Protein backbone atom coordinates (compact mmCIF):
# COMPACT_ATOMS: atom_id res chain seq x y z
CA UNK A 1 0.00 0.00 0.00
CA UNK A 2 1.38 3.43 -0.87
CA UNK A 3 2.09 5.84 1.98
CA UNK A 4 -0.40 8.70 1.71
CA UNK A 5 0.40 12.19 2.95
CA UNK A 6 -1.90 13.54 5.66
CA UNK A 7 -4.87 15.20 3.88
CA UNK A 8 -5.59 17.33 6.98
CA UNK A 9 -2.10 18.80 7.23
CA UNK A 10 -1.31 22.15 5.65
CA UNK A 11 0.10 21.91 2.16
CA UNK A 12 3.93 22.04 2.13
CA UNK A 13 3.56 24.99 -0.25
CA UNK A 14 1.56 26.94 2.30
CA UNK A 15 4.30 29.11 3.72
CA UNK A 16 2.15 31.20 6.06
CA UNK A 17 0.49 28.35 7.97
CA UNK A 18 1.48 27.81 11.61
CA UNK A 19 -0.71 24.72 11.98
CA UNK A 20 2.39 22.62 12.64
CA UNK A 21 4.14 25.25 14.72
CA UNK A 22 1.71 26.86 17.15
CA UNK A 23 1.89 27.85 20.80
CA UNK A 24 -0.73 27.91 23.54
CA UNK A 25 -1.49 30.76 25.90
CA UNK A 26 -3.41 28.94 28.60
CA UNK A 27 -5.87 31.28 30.25
CA UNK A 28 -7.83 29.11 32.71
CA UNK A 29 -6.40 31.25 35.50
CA UNK A 30 -7.37 34.53 33.76
CA UNK A 31 -10.23 34.17 31.26
CA UNK A 32 -11.31 31.03 33.15
CA UNK A 33 -11.60 32.98 36.38
CA UNK A 34 -14.20 35.11 34.58
CA UNK A 35 -16.42 31.99 34.23
CA UNK A 36 -19.60 32.44 36.26
CA UNK A 37 -18.88 29.56 38.66
CA UNK A 38 -15.15 30.12 39.12
CA UNK A 39 -13.52 30.81 42.44
CA UNK A 40 -9.95 29.56 42.71
CA UNK A 41 -8.22 29.53 46.07
CA UNK A 42 -4.45 30.12 46.07
CA UNK A 43 -3.85 26.38 46.54
CA UNK A 44 -6.18 25.51 43.67
CA UNK A 45 -4.53 28.05 41.37
CA UNK A 46 -1.14 26.53 42.17
CA UNK A 47 -2.43 23.02 41.57
CA UNK A 48 -3.94 24.05 38.23
CA UNK A 49 -0.82 25.99 37.19
CA UNK A 50 1.37 22.95 37.91
CA UNK A 51 -0.97 20.65 35.99
CA UNK A 52 -1.02 23.01 32.99
CA UNK A 53 2.75 23.22 33.07
CA UNK A 54 3.05 19.45 33.22
CA UNK A 55 0.66 19.15 30.26
CA UNK A 56 3.11 21.31 28.29
CA UNK A 57 1.42 24.65 27.63
CA UNK A 58 3.78 27.42 26.51
CA UNK A 59 2.32 30.28 28.55
CA UNK A 60 0.06 30.53 31.60
CA UNK A 61 -1.95 33.75 31.76
CA UNK A 62 -3.07 35.02 35.17
CA UNK A 63 -5.71 37.49 36.30
CA UNK A 64 -4.67 41.11 36.60
CA UNK A 65 -2.78 41.84 39.83
CA UNK A 66 -4.90 44.97 40.27
CA UNK A 67 -8.12 42.94 40.40
CA UNK A 68 -7.64 42.35 44.13
CA UNK A 69 -4.93 42.09 46.76
CA UNK A 70 -5.13 38.29 46.74
CA UNK A 71 -4.96 38.20 42.92
CA UNK A 72 -1.64 40.07 43.12
CA UNK A 73 -0.29 37.75 45.82
CA UNK A 74 -1.41 34.66 43.88
CA UNK A 75 0.34 35.99 40.78
CA UNK A 76 3.55 36.42 42.76
CA UNK A 77 3.21 32.94 44.27
CA UNK A 78 2.77 31.29 40.84
CA UNK A 79 5.77 33.20 39.46
CA UNK A 80 7.89 31.72 42.25
CA UNK A 81 6.99 28.10 41.38
CA UNK A 82 9.74 27.91 38.75
CA UNK A 83 7.49 26.39 36.09
CA UNK A 84 8.72 25.71 32.55
CA UNK A 85 5.78 27.66 31.09
CA UNK A 86 6.20 31.43 30.90
CA UNK A 87 3.92 33.30 33.27
CA UNK A 88 1.91 36.24 31.98
CA UNK A 89 -0.50 38.61 33.58
CA UNK A 90 -3.27 40.47 31.80
CA UNK A 91 -3.87 44.18 32.33
CA UNK A 92 -5.67 47.23 31.01
CA UNK A 93 -3.72 49.62 28.85
CA UNK A 94 -2.86 51.90 31.71
CA UNK A 95 0.36 52.77 33.53
CA UNK A 96 -1.25 52.22 36.94
CA UNK A 97 -1.84 48.57 36.05
CA UNK A 98 1.52 48.18 34.29
CA UNK A 99 3.47 49.46 37.30
CA UNK A 100 1.89 46.78 39.51
CA UNK A 101 2.23 44.02 36.90
CA UNK A 102 5.97 44.41 36.37
CA UNK A 103 6.63 44.00 40.10
CA UNK A 104 4.92 40.59 40.36
CA UNK A 105 7.73 38.52 38.87
CA UNK A 106 5.91 37.62 35.63
CA UNK A 107 7.80 36.82 32.43
CA UNK A 108 5.47 38.96 30.38
CA UNK A 109 2.47 41.24 30.33
CA UNK A 110 -0.59 40.99 28.10
CA UNK A 111 -2.11 44.41 27.64
CA UNK A 112 -5.52 44.98 26.10
CA UNK A 113 -7.77 47.89 25.21
CA UNK A 114 -11.06 48.04 23.36
CA UNK A 115 -10.88 49.57 19.88
CA UNK A 116 -14.46 49.06 18.66
CA UNK A 117 -16.94 51.92 18.70
CA UNK A 118 -18.96 50.08 21.36
CA UNK A 119 -16.05 49.85 23.77
CA UNK A 120 -14.64 53.27 22.98
CA UNK A 121 -17.99 54.79 23.76
CA UNK A 122 -19.33 52.62 26.60
CA UNK A 123 -16.30 51.01 28.25
CA UNK A 124 -13.32 53.35 28.53
CA UNK A 125 -14.44 56.40 26.55
CA UNK A 126 -11.07 57.01 24.86
CA UNK A 127 -10.33 57.84 21.20
CA UNK A 128 -7.75 56.14 18.97
CA UNK A 129 -5.21 58.89 19.58
CA UNK A 130 -5.34 58.34 23.30
CA UNK A 131 -5.26 54.55 22.86
CA UNK A 132 -2.18 54.81 20.69
CA UNK A 133 -0.33 57.11 23.12
CA UNK A 134 -1.10 55.01 26.19
CA UNK A 135 -0.20 51.79 24.32
CA UNK A 136 3.21 53.20 23.43
CA UNK A 137 3.80 54.38 27.01
CA UNK A 138 2.83 51.02 28.55
CA UNK A 139 4.77 48.95 26.00
CA UNK A 140 7.95 51.00 26.39
CA UNK A 141 7.67 50.80 30.16
CA UNK A 142 7.19 47.01 30.25
CA UNK A 143 10.01 46.51 27.74
CA UNK A 144 12.30 48.70 29.83
CA UNK A 145 11.84 46.14 32.63
CA UNK A 146 13.08 43.38 30.33
CA UNK A 147 9.67 41.64 30.16
CA UNK A 148 7.73 40.29 27.19
CA UNK A 149 4.85 42.49 26.13
CA UNK A 150 1.80 41.79 24.01
CA UNK A 151 -0.67 44.40 22.80
CA UNK A 152 -4.21 43.35 21.96
CA UNK A 153 -7.23 45.18 20.61
CA UNK A 154 -10.37 44.08 22.42
CA UNK A 155 -13.38 43.49 20.14
CA UNK A 156 -11.14 43.47 17.07
CA UNK A 157 -13.79 42.18 14.68
CA UNK A 158 -16.11 45.11 15.37
CA UNK A 159 -13.28 47.65 15.10
CA UNK A 160 -12.49 49.81 12.10
CA UNK A 161 -9.84 48.05 10.01
CA UNK A 162 -7.86 51.24 9.38
CA UNK A 163 -7.78 52.02 13.11
CA UNK A 164 -6.70 48.47 13.83
CA UNK A 165 -3.88 48.34 11.30
CA UNK A 166 -2.61 51.75 12.41
CA UNK A 167 -2.40 50.80 16.06
CA UNK A 168 -0.83 47.42 15.30
CA UNK A 169 1.77 49.09 13.02
CA UNK A 170 2.57 51.60 15.77
CA UNK A 171 3.15 48.97 18.44
CA UNK A 172 5.06 46.68 16.08
CA UNK A 173 7.40 49.54 15.21
CA UNK A 174 8.37 50.00 18.87
CA UNK A 175 9.15 46.31 19.34
CA UNK A 176 6.09 44.74 20.92
CA UNK A 177 6.63 40.96 21.14
CA UNK A 178 3.16 39.97 19.97
CA UNK A 179 -0.04 41.56 18.82
CA UNK A 180 -3.38 40.03 19.69
CA UNK A 181 -6.68 39.85 17.87
CA UNK A 182 -9.66 39.25 20.16
CA UNK A 183 -13.12 38.11 19.10
CA UNK A 184 -14.52 39.35 22.37
CA UNK A 185 -18.20 38.75 21.57
CA UNK A 186 -17.74 35.60 19.47
CA UNK A 187 -19.10 37.23 16.31
CA UNK A 188 -16.37 36.29 13.82
CA UNK A 189 -16.64 33.52 11.26
CA UNK A 190 -13.65 31.57 9.88
CA UNK A 191 -13.51 33.51 6.64
CA UNK A 192 -13.35 36.84 8.47
CA UNK A 193 -10.65 35.42 10.73
CA UNK A 194 -8.57 34.28 7.78
CA UNK A 195 -8.83 37.66 6.11
CA UNK A 196 -8.00 39.70 9.21
CA UNK A 197 -5.02 37.56 10.21
CA UNK A 198 -3.62 37.58 6.65
CA UNK A 199 -4.04 41.35 6.41
CA UNK A 200 -2.43 41.90 9.80
CA UNK A 201 0.42 39.59 8.91
CA UNK A 202 1.23 41.77 5.94
CA UNK A 203 1.69 44.86 8.13
CA UNK A 204 3.47 43.58 11.27
CA UNK A 205 6.64 41.56 11.74
CA UNK A 206 5.91 40.29 15.27
CA UNK A 207 3.93 37.16 16.18
CA UNK A 208 0.13 37.20 16.13
CA UNK A 209 -1.98 35.79 18.97
CA UNK A 210 -5.73 35.13 18.71
CA UNK A 211 -8.49 34.92 21.30
CA UNK A 212 -11.89 33.56 20.30
CA UNK A 213 -15.10 33.52 22.28
CA UNK A 214 -17.57 30.74 21.56
CA UNK A 215 -20.92 32.57 21.59
CA UNK A 216 -21.73 31.36 18.07
CA UNK A 217 -19.87 28.05 18.29
CA UNK A 218 -16.90 29.01 16.10
CA UNK A 219 -14.10 29.21 18.68
CA UNK A 220 -12.21 26.05 17.71
CA UNK A 221 -12.78 26.51 13.97
CA UNK A 222 -11.69 30.13 14.16
CA UNK A 223 -8.57 29.16 16.11
CA UNK A 224 -7.60 26.64 13.46
CA UNK A 225 -8.23 29.10 10.66
CA UNK A 226 -6.17 31.75 12.44
CA UNK A 227 -3.21 29.34 12.52
CA UNK A 228 -3.72 28.54 8.84
CA UNK A 229 -3.59 32.26 8.11
CA UNK A 230 -0.32 32.66 10.01
CA UNK A 231 -1.23 33.43 13.62
CA UNK A 232 1.24 31.72 15.95
CA UNK A 233 -0.47 31.65 19.36
CA UNK A 234 -3.97 30.69 20.48
CA UNK A 235 -5.60 31.51 23.81
CA UNK A 236 -7.32 28.51 25.38
CA UNK A 237 -8.78 27.48 28.71
CA UNK A 238 -9.56 24.08 30.17
CA UNK A 239 -13.09 23.12 29.07
CA UNK A 240 -13.22 26.56 27.41
CA UNK A 241 -14.32 28.27 30.62
CA UNK A 242 -14.51 32.07 30.51
CA UNK A 243 -16.92 34.99 30.29
CA UNK A 244 -20.41 33.86 29.17
CA UNK A 245 -19.98 30.48 27.46
CA UNK A 246 -16.23 30.89 27.21
CA UNK A 247 -13.44 30.54 24.67
CA UNK A 248 -11.55 27.92 22.68
CA UNK A 249 -11.16 24.83 24.85
CA UNK A 250 -7.75 23.28 25.34
CA UNK A 251 -9.09 19.76 24.74
CA UNK A 252 -11.13 20.76 21.70
CA UNK A 253 -8.15 22.46 20.12
CA UNK A 254 -5.96 19.42 20.85
CA UNK A 255 -8.53 17.24 19.06
CA UNK A 256 -8.45 19.51 16.01
CA UNK A 257 -4.68 19.94 15.95
CA UNK A 258 -3.69 16.28 16.43
CA UNK A 259 -5.47 15.51 13.18
CA UNK A 260 -3.57 18.18 11.25
CA UNK A 261 -0.21 18.14 13.02
CA UNK A 262 0.04 14.76 14.79
CA UNK A 263 3.81 14.60 15.32
CA UNK A 264 4.00 18.17 16.62
CA UNK A 265 1.07 17.76 19.01
CA UNK A 266 2.12 14.36 20.33
CA UNK A 267 5.70 15.41 20.92
CA UNK A 268 4.79 18.67 22.65
CA UNK A 269 1.80 17.96 24.88
CA UNK A 270 1.17 15.18 27.43
CA UNK A 271 -2.17 14.27 25.94
CA UNK A 272 -2.82 11.39 28.33
CA UNK A 273 -3.00 14.00 31.14
CA UNK A 274 -5.88 15.87 29.49
CA UNK A 275 -8.63 13.98 31.30
CA UNK A 276 -7.12 14.56 34.75
CA UNK A 277 -6.59 18.23 33.94
CA UNK A 278 -10.20 18.63 32.82
CA UNK A 279 -11.48 16.78 35.88
CA UNK A 280 -9.37 19.00 38.13
CA UNK A 281 -10.83 22.18 36.65
CA UNK A 282 -14.37 20.79 36.34
CA UNK A 283 -14.34 19.91 40.01
CA UNK A 284 -12.88 23.29 40.98
CA UNK A 285 -15.67 25.16 39.18
CA UNK A 286 -18.34 22.61 40.06
CA UNK A 287 -19.40 21.47 36.60
CA UNK A 288 -19.52 18.05 34.95
CA UNK A 289 -17.50 17.27 31.85
CA UNK A 290 -19.90 17.90 28.95
CA UNK A 291 -21.21 14.60 27.50
CA UNK A 292 -20.14 15.73 24.03
CA UNK A 293 -16.75 17.09 25.02
CA UNK A 294 -14.13 16.32 22.36
CA UNK A 295 -11.89 13.42 23.50
CA UNK A 296 -13.07 13.12 27.12
CA UNK A 297 -16.87 13.27 26.81
CA UNK A 298 -18.18 9.95 28.16
CA UNK A 299 -19.26 8.76 24.70
CA UNK A 300 -16.47 10.32 22.58
CA UNK A 301 -15.20 6.86 21.62
CA UNK A 302 -18.43 4.85 21.94
CA UNK A 303 -19.82 3.21 18.80
CA UNK A 304 -23.43 2.11 18.89
CA UNK A 305 -25.18 1.39 15.59
CA UNK A 306 -24.55 -2.09 14.14
CA UNK A 307 -23.12 -0.78 10.88
CA UNK A 308 -20.60 1.33 12.79
CA UNK A 309 -19.74 -1.46 15.23
CA UNK A 310 -19.00 -3.95 12.46
CA UNK A 311 -16.64 -1.60 10.65
CA UNK A 312 -14.95 -0.38 13.84
CA UNK A 313 -14.24 -3.99 14.83
CA UNK A 314 -12.63 -4.51 11.43
CA UNK A 315 -10.67 -1.24 11.42
CA UNK A 316 -11.15 1.59 13.95
CA UNK A 317 -10.22 4.24 11.38
CA UNK A 318 -13.51 3.62 9.58
CA UNK A 319 -15.38 5.70 12.15
CA UNK A 320 -12.64 7.36 14.21
CA UNK A 321 -10.48 10.28 13.20
CA UNK A 322 -8.92 10.37 16.67
CA UNK A 323 -7.15 7.40 18.23
CA UNK A 324 -8.36 7.09 21.85
CA UNK A 325 -5.06 5.57 22.97
CA UNK A 326 -3.26 8.84 22.09
CA UNK A 327 -5.16 10.32 25.05
CA UNK A 328 -5.04 7.30 27.36
CA UNK A 329 -8.68 6.57 26.52
CA UNK A 330 -10.34 3.38 25.25
CA UNK A 331 -13.02 2.77 22.66
CA UNK A 332 -16.25 1.02 23.53
CA UNK A 333 -18.66 -0.95 21.38
CA UNK A 334 -22.18 -0.41 22.70
CA UNK A 335 -23.91 -3.71 21.93
CA UNK A 336 -26.82 -3.65 24.41
CA UNK A 337 -29.43 -1.94 22.26
CA UNK A 338 -31.83 -2.63 19.41
CA UNK A 339 -29.60 -0.94 16.82
CA UNK A 340 -26.94 -3.59 17.37
CA UNK A 341 -25.89 -6.11 14.71
CA UNK A 342 -24.62 -9.67 14.72
CA UNK A 343 -20.97 -8.60 14.37
CA UNK A 344 -21.14 -6.62 17.63
CA UNK A 345 -22.89 -9.50 19.40
CA UNK A 346 -20.31 -11.95 18.04
CA UNK A 347 -17.59 -9.81 19.52
CA UNK A 348 -19.35 -9.85 22.91
CA UNK A 349 -19.86 -13.63 22.73
CA UNK A 350 -16.12 -14.00 22.16
CA UNK A 351 -15.34 -11.66 25.07
CA UNK A 352 -17.49 -13.92 27.25
CA UNK A 353 -15.44 -16.87 26.03
CA UNK A 354 -18.45 -18.64 24.55
CA UNK A 355 -18.64 -20.44 21.22
CA UNK A 356 -21.58 -20.07 18.83
CA UNK A 357 -21.81 -20.42 15.06
CA UNK A 358 -22.49 -17.34 12.94
CA UNK A 359 -26.05 -18.54 12.29
CA UNK A 360 -26.66 -18.99 16.00
CA UNK A 361 -25.30 -15.49 16.68
CA UNK A 362 -27.62 -14.04 14.02
CA UNK A 363 -30.58 -15.79 15.65
CA UNK A 364 -29.47 -14.59 19.10
CA UNK A 365 -29.13 -11.02 17.76
CA UNK A 366 -32.78 -11.08 16.64
CA UNK A 367 -33.83 -12.14 20.16
CA UNK A 368 -31.83 -9.27 21.67
CA UNK A 369 -33.46 -6.83 19.25
CA UNK A 370 -36.94 -8.09 20.16
CA UNK A 371 -36.30 -7.34 23.83
CA UNK A 372 -34.58 -4.07 22.90
CA UNK A 373 -37.79 -3.06 21.15
CA UNK A 374 -39.71 -3.02 24.43
CA UNK A 375 -37.19 -1.67 26.89
CA UNK A 376 -33.79 -0.13 27.44
CA UNK A 377 -31.17 -2.87 27.71
CA UNK A 378 -28.21 -3.01 30.04
CA UNK A 379 -24.96 -4.91 29.52
CA UNK A 380 -25.93 -7.37 32.24
CA UNK A 381 -29.29 -8.00 30.51
CA UNK A 382 -27.65 -8.82 27.22
CA UNK A 383 -24.94 -10.90 28.84
CA UNK A 384 -27.57 -13.05 30.53
CA UNK A 385 -29.55 -13.37 27.27
CA UNK A 386 -26.34 -14.54 25.58
CA UNK A 387 -25.47 -16.93 28.38
CA UNK A 388 -28.93 -18.52 28.58
CA UNK A 389 -29.07 -18.85 24.76
CA UNK A 390 -25.71 -20.59 24.93
CA UNK A 391 -26.65 -22.94 27.79
CA UNK A 392 -29.97 -23.86 26.17
CA UNK A 393 -27.98 -25.13 23.17
CA UNK A 394 -25.77 -27.35 25.33
Ligand SMILES: CC(=O)SCCNC(=O)CCNC(=O)[C@H](O)C(C)(C)COP(=O)(O)OP(=O)(O)OC[C@H]1O[C@@H](n2cnc3c(N)ncnc32)[C@H](O)[C@@H]1OP(=O)(O)O
Nearest residue numbers: 064066067068092093094112113114123124125154184243
Ligand atom coordinates in the same frame (compact mmCIF):
# COMPACT_ATOMS: atom_id res chain seq x y z
C1 LIG B 1 -12.61 41.32 27.53
C2 LIG B 1 -11.90 41.01 28.81
O1 LIG B 1 -12.16 40.00 29.36
S1 LIG B 1 -10.78 42.12 29.38
C3 LIG B 1 -10.29 41.51 30.96
C4 LIG B 1 -11.32 41.67 32.00
N1 LIG B 1 -10.70 41.51 33.26
C5 LIG B 1 -11.07 42.19 34.31
O2 LIG B 1 -11.98 43.00 34.30
C6 LIG B 1 -10.24 41.92 35.55
C7 LIG B 1 -11.07 42.09 36.79
N2 LIG B 1 -11.49 43.46 36.91
C8 LIG B 1 -11.43 44.16 38.06
O3 LIG B 1 -11.05 43.68 39.10
C9 LIG B 1 -11.88 45.58 38.00
O4 LIG B 1 -12.74 45.77 36.89
C10 LIG B 1 -10.65 46.56 37.84
C11 LIG B 1 -9.83 46.48 39.13
C12 LIG B 1 -9.79 46.21 36.66
C13 LIG B 1 -11.16 47.98 37.66
O5 LIG B 1 -12.09 48.22 38.67
P1 LIG B 1 -12.78 49.66 38.85
O6 LIG B 1 -11.73 50.72 38.92
O7 LIG B 1 -13.70 49.54 40.02
O8 LIG B 1 -13.58 49.96 37.48
P2 LIG B 1 -14.74 49.18 36.77
O9 LIG B 1 -14.46 47.73 36.75
O10 LIG B 1 -16.06 49.56 37.31
O11 LIG B 1 -14.66 49.78 35.29
C14 LIG B 1 -13.58 49.52 34.45
C15 LIG B 1 -12.64 50.71 34.40
O12 LIG B 1 -11.51 50.40 33.56
C16 LIG B 1 -11.46 51.28 32.43
N3 LIG B 1 -11.04 50.45 31.33
C17 LIG B 1 -11.73 49.42 30.78
N4 LIG B 1 -10.98 48.82 29.87
C18 LIG B 1 -9.81 49.47 29.86
C19 LIG B 1 -8.63 49.25 29.12
N5 LIG B 1 -8.54 48.22 28.31
N6 LIG B 1 -7.59 50.08 29.32
C20 LIG B 1 -7.67 51.08 30.21
N7 LIG B 1 -8.79 51.32 30.96
C21 LIG B 1 -9.83 50.52 30.77
C22 LIG B 1 -12.86 51.85 32.31
O13 LIG B 1 -12.84 53.10 31.72
C23 LIG B 1 -13.28 51.93 33.77
O14 LIG B 1 -12.64 53.07 34.33
P3 LIG B 1 -13.49 54.20 35.16
O15 LIG B 1 -13.58 53.67 36.53
O16 LIG B 1 -12.61 55.39 35.10
O17 LIG B 1 -14.80 54.35 34.47
Ligand SMILES: O=C(O)CCC(=O)C(=O)O
Nearest residue numbers: 112152154180182184211
Ligand atom coordinates in the same frame (compact mmCIF):
# COMPACT_ATOMS: atom_id res chain seq x y z
O1 LIG C 1 -6.37 40.21 25.84
C1 LIG C 1 -6.95 39.70 24.90
O2 LIG C 1 -6.43 39.53 23.79
C2 LIG C 1 -8.35 39.19 25.04
C3 LIG C 1 -9.13 39.84 26.12
C4 LIG C 1 -10.45 39.15 26.25
O3 LIG C 1 -10.62 38.30 27.10
C5 LIG C 1 -11.46 39.37 25.24
O4 LIG C 1 -11.36 40.34 24.49
O5 LIG C 1 -12.40 38.57 25.18
Ligand SMILES: [Zn+2]
Nearest residue numbers: 031184211242
Ligand atom coordinates in the same frame (compact mmCIF):
# COMPACT_ATOMS: atom_id res chain seq x y z
ZN1 LIG D 1 -12.03 36.81 26.47
